[in-house]
Amino acid sequence: MAGHSQFKNIMYRKGAQDAKRAKVFTKLIKELMVAARSGLPDPAMNPRLRSAIAAARQANMPKDNIDRAIKRATGADGAANFEEIRYEGYGPSGIAVIVETLTDNRNRTAGDIRSAFTKHGGSLGETGSVAFMFDRVGQIIYEASVADEGDMFEAALEAGAENVESGDETHEITCAVESFHEVREALEERFGEPRSSGLVWKPQNTVAVDDADKAGSLLKLLDALDDNDDVQRVSANFDIADDIMQQLDL
Numbered sequence: 001m002a003g004h005s006q007f008k009n010i011m012y013r014k015g016a017q018d019a020k021r022a023k024v025f026t027k028l029i030k031e032l033m034v035a036a037r038s039g040l041p042d043p044a045m046n047p048r049l050r051s052a053i054a055a056a057r058q059a060n061m062p063k064d065n066i067d068r069a070i071k072r073a074t075g076a077d078g079a080a081n082f083e084e085i086r087y088e089g090y091g092p093s094g095i096a097v098i099v100e101t102l103t104d105n106r107n108r109t110a111g112d113i114r115s116a117f118t119k120h121g122g123s124l125g126e127t128g129s130v131a132f133m134f135d136r137v138g139q140i141i142y143e144a145s146v147a148d149e150g151d152m153f154e155a156a157l158e159a160g161a162e163n164v165e166s167g168d169e170t171h172e173i174t175c176a177v178e179s180f181h182e183v184r185e186a187l188e189e190r191f192g193e194p195r196s197s198g199l200v201w202k203p204q205n206t207v208a209v210d211d212a213d214k215a216g217s218l219l220k221l222l223d224a225l226d227d228n229d230d231v232q233r234v235s236a237n238f239d240i241a242d243d244i245m246q247q248l249d250l
Contacts, residue, residue, distance in 0.1 A: 138180025203237030
């Protein structure tokens with residue numbers, strides 16, 4: 001278990017601005033419903049539902065909204081059945097992109113995702129066309145202030161994590177998918193709820209984007225994908241230098 005990783009894990013997400021709160025809640029409600037249907041509606045007996053509830057709480061979703069989503073999913077009221085579909089493709093500069101979706105209309109979502117790639121200088125590929133460049137792992141992120149690097153490293157090691165990367169602002173803990181729930185719960189007992197947690201696609205290497213125009217096109221593609229209500233998560237293997245971000249006023 002290394003103290004620091006040489007690879008950056010880049011999950012492109014927008015901030016939780018108030019104007020996008022409803023969109024964030026829509027995505028979380030879908031995950032709550034799918035999680036509730038994947039096993040028992042009791043979070044104590046359903047690790048995926050437990051994770052979905054934790055994510056909803058981190059986004060400040062009211063408890064009533066969470067409870068309604070779970071009841072709707074497990075009731076007989078004709079709630080939509082969401083299908084999990086992963087899309088893969090390339091963005092500008094050959095950046096590999098993985099898009100995870102929950103949809104009740106496969107044709108609509110496929111058309112929207114393909115259109116976003118095409119419009120912003122990318123190309124949608126076949127399933128498996130870029131996934132080999134990523135590792136599927138559990139990721140838990142804490143604010144750096146909750147513990148010093150040594151304490152977090154020791155706690156993560158004891159919990160069964162595989163890697164810890166500590167920086168000025170955060171601790172990023174990664175673990176095997178199979179042990180994610182156990183690692184997260186062990187860390188929560190010691191440090192409280194993390195800033196975020198979930199299963200992610202972690203790039204094995206990152207690709208430098210050193211052209212402002214291409215960087216701008218890439219970020220527009222990621223924005224367009226993230227804006228889609230059917231898209232739950234977007235992962236990509238890019239690395240944009242600070243000076244390029246400054247040119248883009250980001």
